[in-house]
Amino acid sequence: MLRNQNNTPLFDALKAYHEKNVIPFDVPGHKHGKGIPEFAQFVGEKVLEIDVNSMKPLDNISNPISVIKEAEELMADAYCSDHAFFSVNGTTSAVQAMIMSVCQPGDKIILPRNAHKSATNALILSGALPVYIQPETNEKLGIAMGISLESVEMAIAKNSDAKAVFIINPTYYGATSDVKQIVKLAHKHGMAVLVDEAHGAHFPFHEELPMGAMELGADMAAVSLHKTGGSLSQSSALLLNEGLIDKNTVKTILNLTQTTSASYLLMASLDVARKMLVKQGEDVFYRILKITREARDEINRIEGLYAFGKELVGQPGVFNFDETKLSINVTGIGITGFEAYDLLRDEYNIQVELGDALNILAIVSVGDDEKSLNALIEALRDLSQKYRSNESVQIQYAKIVLENPQVIVSPRNAFYARKKFVKLEASEGEISGESIMAYPPGIPIVTPGERINREMIHYIKFLKSQHSMLTDTQDPYVENIKVLGI
Structure with missing residues (x-):
């Protein structure tokens, strides 16, 4: 049975609750924002009036x-x-x-x-x-x-x-x-x-x-x-x-x-x-696809940049491609994706989704428009002019992408096993007791139960040198890693 997609039953019920001006003696304790007036003033009282239980x-x-x-x-x-x-x-x-x-x-x-x-x-x-x-x-x-x-x-x-x-x-x-x-x-x-x-x-x-x-x-x-x-x-x-x-x-x-x-x-x-x-998606994504395609073409005219897209379809592992992912290889201008990520934020006030060794990713979605994309294009054009060198960056990406790691112990058993700290540099051959990953994207370099190899250590050290946000380790600076053993 197809239902009326014009309806918003939960949103309507929440608005009806708000209109009744109920006196709350339940949680949350801020009581429609009155308990945290500084926050309510900033975000708006109505937001906190509908933050209910x-x-x-x-x-x-x-x-x-x-x-x-x-x-x-x-x-x-x-x-x-x-x-x-x-x-x-x-x-x-x-x-x-x-x-x-x-x-x-x-x-x-x-x-x-x-x-x-x-x-x-x-x-x-x-x-x-x-x-x-x-x-x-x-x-x-x-x-x-x-x-x-x-x-x-x-x-x-x-x-x-x-x-x-x-x-x-x-x-x-x-x-x-x-x-x-x-x-x-x-x-x-x-x-x-x-x-x-x-x-x-x-x-x-x-x-x-x-x-x-x-x-x-x-x-x-x-x-x-x-x-x-x-x-x-x-x-x-x-x-x-x-x-x-x-x-x-x-x-x-x-x-x-x-x-x-x-x-x-x-x-x-x-x-x-x-x-x-449902009601507006066709029009919204017609517009989003149009401005993203135009932006991709414009970026590909900038020396040293490659915004990849549908031309990858048919290559190994690419059955189709989502064009709203504006992924840009930056190695041709002589910097890493991590560096481009930081420069865009710090010098141009633009926050992209992620940077990796070779690329940056800008996600274009329902809230974007030509103005925001033009700002990104102009920033990338200026970035290319300021930082472009004669040599492309050649960085070996994590070998974890190329080879499956050795799973020695199940993730659950490794998680609950007795562990010890060892220096990251001395962890080769050990069985990891925790995960290490850069966030975003939140894909583990090593997970509990996997044998740590030299390529993992090398890549983690590279990520640290690029000031990536490494997460999930007990040591927040990833100088040490927990491995299985007494």
């Missing part, structure tokens, strides 16, 4: 039966799925719920090694065993792309007892895999297909974008509406197609880790963003 008129995320349930049903329709669950713990919580809904301790799951840390942390929570498949790589750009159907086929042949195949669609840089054929292959062997679609929340809303995972037959997908769909940060949705996975199991798993004090600001923003995407 679960109650009968507003439903409850743990067991939705009225307005949240209606809003989730509208979300499911919007994404061509059977069910949708709101997530206020971000897509991290949704990814973890996907894996935990399918895998029990000791079960195998096939996944690419360039998965986000939410997936590797889900292995710890679920006790599942990773069967890593290597994504295709583009050596010129120094980045991982999608996974090939052949690599999935080989992994399934060697691990016919695996419970699921996990896919990233798209990658951070915009590459998609052949999800439809991977789904067909996995289902033939009774395996569920779980899709991290954090950066593809906009896919179903314009025909010139790649197709969404649920339309392609995936069993579950986690979508970050806050990334590319217009909702507030930390708000996402978990989508489910009936068949291999029970919806009540998913609900139970979500309730294990998701807060019982769900933000109505976040949930209402999901409700309104979904309406906007």
